[in-house]
Amino acid sequence: MTVKRNTWQKDAVRHALSESAGFVSAQQLHQVLHAHGSTIGLATVYRALADLLLAGDADSITSTDGQLLYRACGTSHHHHLVCRECGLTVEIDADQVEAWASGIGGANGFTDVSHTIELFGLCRGCRGL
Amino acid sequence: MTVKRNTWQKDAVRHALSESAGFVSAQQLHQVLHAHGSTIGLATVYRALADLLLAGDADSITSTDGQLLYRACGTSHHHHLVCRECGLTVEIDADQVEAWASGIGGANGFTDVSHTIELFGLCRGCRGL
DNA sequence: GACTTATTGACATTCATTATCAATAAGACT
DNA sequence: AGTCTTATTGATAATGAATGTCAATAAGTC
Ligand SMILES: [Zn+2]
Ligand SMILES: [Zn+2]
Ligand SMILES: [Zn+2]
Ligand SMILES: [Zn+2]
Numbered sequence: 001m002t003v004k005r006n007t008w009q010k011d012a013v014r015h016a017l018s019e020s021a022g023f024v025s026a027q028q029l030h031q032v033l034h035a036h037g038s039t040i041g042l043a044t045v046y047r048a049l050a051d052l053l054l055a056g057d058a059d060s061i062t063s064t065d066g067q068l069l070y071r072a073c074g075t076s077h078h079h080h081l082v083c084r085e086c087g088l089t090v091e092i093d094a095d096q097v098e099a100w101a102s103g104i105g106g107a108n109g110f111t112d113v114s115h116t117i118e119l120f121g122l123c124r125g126c127r128g129l
Numbered sequence: 130m131t132v133k134r135n136t137w138q139k140d141a142v143r144h145a146l147s148e149s150a151g152f153v154s155a156q157q158l159h160q161v162l163h164a165h166g167s168t169i170g171l172a173t174v175y176r177a178l179a180d181l182l183l184a185g186d187a188d189s190i191t192s193t194d195g196q197l198l199y200r201a202c203g204t205s206h207h208h209h210l211v212c213r214e215c216g217l218t219v220e221i222d223a224d225q226v227e228a229w230a231s232g233i234g235g236a237n238g239f240t241d242v243s244h245t246i247e248l249f250g251l252c253r254g255c256r257g258l
Numbered sequence: 259g260a261c262t263t264a265t266t267g268a269c270a271t272t273c274a275t276t277a278t279c280a281a282t283a284a285g286a287c288t
Numbered sequence: 289a290g291t292c293t294t295a296t297t298g299a300t301a302a303t304g305a306a307t308g309t310c311a312a313t314a315a316g317t318c
Pocket of ligand 3: 215216251253
């Protein structure tokens, strides 16, 4: 049983992620950290983000060009409404949809049904209102 | 105005995709085509699939290891319930969720709201029933 | 402080996807 | 059928996100 160790690198990634608005890529986080004087390695950023995902402290979605984007996130299950222009993100919980999702699974003979739901739109600011 | 041309390669990809059950990767399609004697190039498979996506004749999702998976698909908007073991796929339409999705957008000041919804579960067969 | 080993980071490697570009062939027109 | 234009093809190179490697470092324990 491997014992986890706390390092300033993990804290730096967690902190940088929580400072970011909207979703960020691992590479972007690495650049931001370096811009602030950190010497953290790229591979370490990837590893720290993978840990955060497993721990449920971060969410991830796949961007249109195929790379993973991360976002700090509480432990409760929820989904996101993301502006496709500026990345502004709103957390939404969707009780109706949660119920629907598990119901549909059962109706088709499926068990252990999980789901991914992402909403994309244009926010007020990006419409120039 | 570039005029589209019809080629046996595009037909081959469309046909191979419609024969496939569940989602397939571009590389898998290329292998299947070659196994059936075709000499189509890999880049051409990618191009044909991209065209099918634009035309709305195919769906795509991102697999857990990051690659794009394609599936033949009618033109009507719908979603998928996919067995995470065998890939068995059921098309579902989700009127409640469609309404919910566009409603949530408006409630938060977003317009032009689109969404992605994927359900994953374990089908009857894969539970050994 | 000494010790064990989880973790780091520079670098190499993998691999899906895209770009290049000369060769091919679809479609239009005669 | 033949000619011409150019969209398309395919072998190959290039891109780039993500992961593997491994000696050096440092967290946690005693
Ligand atoms: Zn916006
Ligand atoms: Zn949910
Ligand atoms: Zn199954
Ligand atoms: Zn829908």
